[in-house]
């Protein structure tokens with residue numbers, strides 16, 4: 001029993017289709033994702049790239065248990081996801097910090113929800129703040145932090161509760177290049193330390209290749225499906241800045257970009273049409 | 275050239291100017307009544323009003339009435355706020371209840387509350403409770419609508435994030451809904467306190483044996499203009515003081531909010 005659970009993939013989507021009713025309640029409904037199936041093995045780092053509006057966030061919401069798919073199902077470590085997926089941590093694309101809590105209290109929130117006393121939760125949150133480079137910013141409120149700082153608070157907030165699988169929706173897109181590479185390396189270190197599973201969504205193909213074991217390519221919507229899967233056999237541990245110079249990286253980039261470019265153009269044209 | 279400058283003068287200068295307006299007002303009032311352009315019988319004189327107010331405080335008679343009015347205000351405020359928060363939450367979390375009661379809530383809120391004063395007097399007598407009831411009907415709806423809004427307006431992403439972090443429904447109430455609703459309640463605190471006082475004074479005015487409203491009514495009954503203005507002055511001073519206290523509380527409790535809306539003071 002226990003062995004079977006250990007062998008089960010961290011995340012498994014089976015024929016997931018998500019259809020949204022049209023905003024006015026009548027008219028045509030909109031199918032964002034059509035029959036998406038993929039697995040993320042325990043300890044694997046998988047990136048999903050795709051044009052804007054292709055349903056990346058939608059798939060992550062299904063994996064998190066926040067959205068019930070119209071068809072198909074999601075499994076996490078062998079358990080069907082019904083309601084909030086308790087094994088998952090989710091770093092949202094949009095602002096998700098509680099504006100009435102200080103940075104420190106935001107980081108500590110997950111522990112508090114798990115019954116840890118406020119004082120202890122704060123104490124344990126402190127090292128996480130410095131890990132994301134925000135030592136001394138603990139008493140600031142979200143509106144007093146920059147967009148990039150808020151993302152880093154959100155990262156610490158997600159990781160402190162030690163989720164088995166981390167869902168990240170464009171976590172670093174708001175950061176400048178230097179901070180971004182720093183955070184990417186930090187995330188890789190954290191990931192290497194205890195091999196959590198990661199589903200990482202990004203617009204940035206280079207970032208996807210530099211970080212992942214596998215890159216999935218999503219077609220343009222409506223009804224987007226997975227159209228490509230690339231194994232990234234670059235050596236680990238990696239430095240995200242250095243690895244971009246290697247010939248293998250460039251070859252992979254060229255190969256995936258050839259496919260992605262067409263979808264991005266299609267997606268852009270469709271967004272304009274709608 | 276200077277007329278293009280948009281910068282306001284510094285705070286002490288503004289305070290001085292505000293004080294100037296007050297003094298000018300009393301001065302003009304004094305001149306107009308002194309020269310009999312305005313009849314002192316109908317308009318009082320500032321000297322007499324200030325002297326009367328001073329005498330009332332010195333002799334101590336006013337304290338009793340002030341105490342009654344403040345007590346009624348405080349009770350109306352507390353009861354109205356607690357009920358408003360409770361019902362606001364209930365309605366926001368129970369869509370069916372809110373849909374069914376929506377037209378009735380709107381109807382009752384549209385009713386001018388003053389017409390209820392005689393009914394409350396009939397039900398609750400001429401003591402403080404009929405005034406408290408009137409104040410409650412005013413305060414309740416302000417708080418109710420704000421809490422309802424505050425709960426409804428919680429960002430779905432913030433909510434989803436808290437749930438992903440393991441928040442139970444109790445945690446959600448304590449850490450998400452309540453802070454959000456309270457921020458709306460506090461932004462309406464000034465209005466709520468003001469209305470609590472309106473309820474008290476209007477109630478007293480329409481029928482009672484104590485309170486500032488009663489004193490103003492008494493003075494009016496004997497054409498004592500100075501007494502009416504003196505009562506209004508005391509009322510105004512206390513409204514301003516209470517409002518300042520509310521501002522202080524608000525600043526302490528809402529320090530997490532961006533201060534982009536006017537004011538600009540720290």
Ligand SMILES: Nc1ncnc2c1ncn2[C@@H]1O[C@H](COP(=O)(O)OP(=O)(O)OP(=O)(O)O)[C@@H](O)[C@H]1O
Pocket residue numbers: 020021030032050051052053054055056057058059093221
């Ligand atoms: N709640 C909803 N109701 C209606 N349509 C929705 C809803 N959520 C998403 N959609 C639609 O589904 C499609 C996919 O949305 P999604 O947010 O998953 O895109 P995305 O791939 O994350 O895009 P981006 O890269 O810009 O974040 C979009 O066309 C969007 O308009």
Ligand SMILES: [Mg+2]
Pocket residue numbers: 056057058093169
């Ligand atoms: Mg998205």
